[in-house]
Amino acid sequence: MTLSKNTLTGLVLEYDSGIIPPPYSHVFRLALDWSKGDLDVVLDLHYTDREDLTQEEILDEGFTLNDDYSHKGPLNSIWITPLLQLFNKTKWSNKDIDEGGITVTALEKGKNEGVKIPGNQEAWQLMAQDLIQAIYETVKKEAPLQVHYRLVESDTISDCSITVHFSNREVIFEKSGTSRKINWDYTIQLMKIVFTPDYHYEIAKEEAGKKRGAYIECGDGYWHELGKGVVNIDPSFDAVSKIKSGFYDLLHE
CATH class of the missing domain: 3.30.1560 (Mago nashi protein)
Known part of the structure; x- marks a missing residue:
């Protein structure tokens, strides 16, 4: 029908x-x-x-x-x-x-x-x-979902954030003080992957790392290093690599 x-x-x-x-x-x-x-x-x-x-x-x-x-x-x-x-x-x-x-x-x-x-x-x-x-x-019962990400490559630190506004189906990507709207469906798929692996809060930090690596904070104030504090649950699905590649693409658009 x-x-x-x-x-x-x-x-x-x-x-x-x-x-x-x-x-x-x-x-x-x-x-x-x-x-x-x-x-x-x-x-x-x-x-x-x-x-x-x-x-x-x-x-x-x-x-x-x-x-x-x-x-x-x-x-x-x-x-x-x-x-x-x-x-x-x-x-x-x-x-x-x-x-x-x-x-x-x-x-x-x-x-x-x-x-x-x-x-x-x-x-x-x-x-x-x-x-x-x-x-x-x-109704302001909850704030929009916001995820922060940091990529440290050699001497370069790249910080960015994604804010998902479910109220109006709008996603804002921010980097270096500038922001732009990005695709809703792409973001929702990326967020699904972000919340797929295991997050080890016992080794999480309150500040983002500065050594070479990739770091993520999912709105609760705790930073996790991908591959160390964030690890795959299912060996057949490399969520950690997909998170890295998803944010890498956004950072380099």
């Missing part, structure tokens, strides 16, 4: 993390409505099965004691086009999602077209995560 912006007036995304254990297990419902031209969203997010955990067990995993969140309000309409593009290229599946996943309900001119299970589960889950992040930024 191919629907245009004129016929598809909204989507409802519902997610269940399935077999993931608490405190990570959660469900959410994200309703998106652009029937009046602007984009309105309603988010209900609930963390599940925490009853048998102690407060310490929840806090030790980086959560709070009340991570549930509900929101209703506008979102930048720039998200409508990528939603339509993803919807129109999706192939729908007959498989169930008993072990967790996301479903999509299309609203065509306000009419519910029924719940569908997308075959490209990861793409829809990433889209939903991006939309939730956009909501958090819009």
Whole structure:
């Protein structure tokens, strides 16, 4: 089914993390409505099965004691086009999602077209995560994602940063006091890779290194050296090299 912006007036995304254990297990419902031209969203997010955990067990995993969140309000309409593009290229599946996943309900001119299970589960889950992040930024619950990077070559130190604004799907790359917009999809793929390897915080520094090498800080104030403090988890996927090459290309454009 191919629907245009004129016929598809909204989507409802519902997610269940399935077999993931608490405190990570959660469900959410994200309703998106652009029937009046602007984009309105309603988010209900609930963390599940925490009853048998102690407060310490929840806090030790980086959560709070009340991570549930509900929101209703506008979102930048720039998200409508990528939603339509993803919807129109999706192939729908007959498989169930008993072990967790996301479903999509299309609203065509306000009419519910029924719940569908997308075959490209990861793409829809990433889209939903991006939309939730956009909501958090819009309401100032969270700041935009910012990653700093330093490359030290011989006597040359090159510093740069990437700031990802989910609220309006804009990415700003800054180097030597000058900034420019860079491609959204390229950046999101690079950020996925940035958060793939292991980060060893026990050897992290509060300042960037000055010796030859590559260093990264992912928004929490701690600098890690790629290859020493940042190491690959999967031997078949060299995330560290891909991070280096991704930032090298941006630095030398």
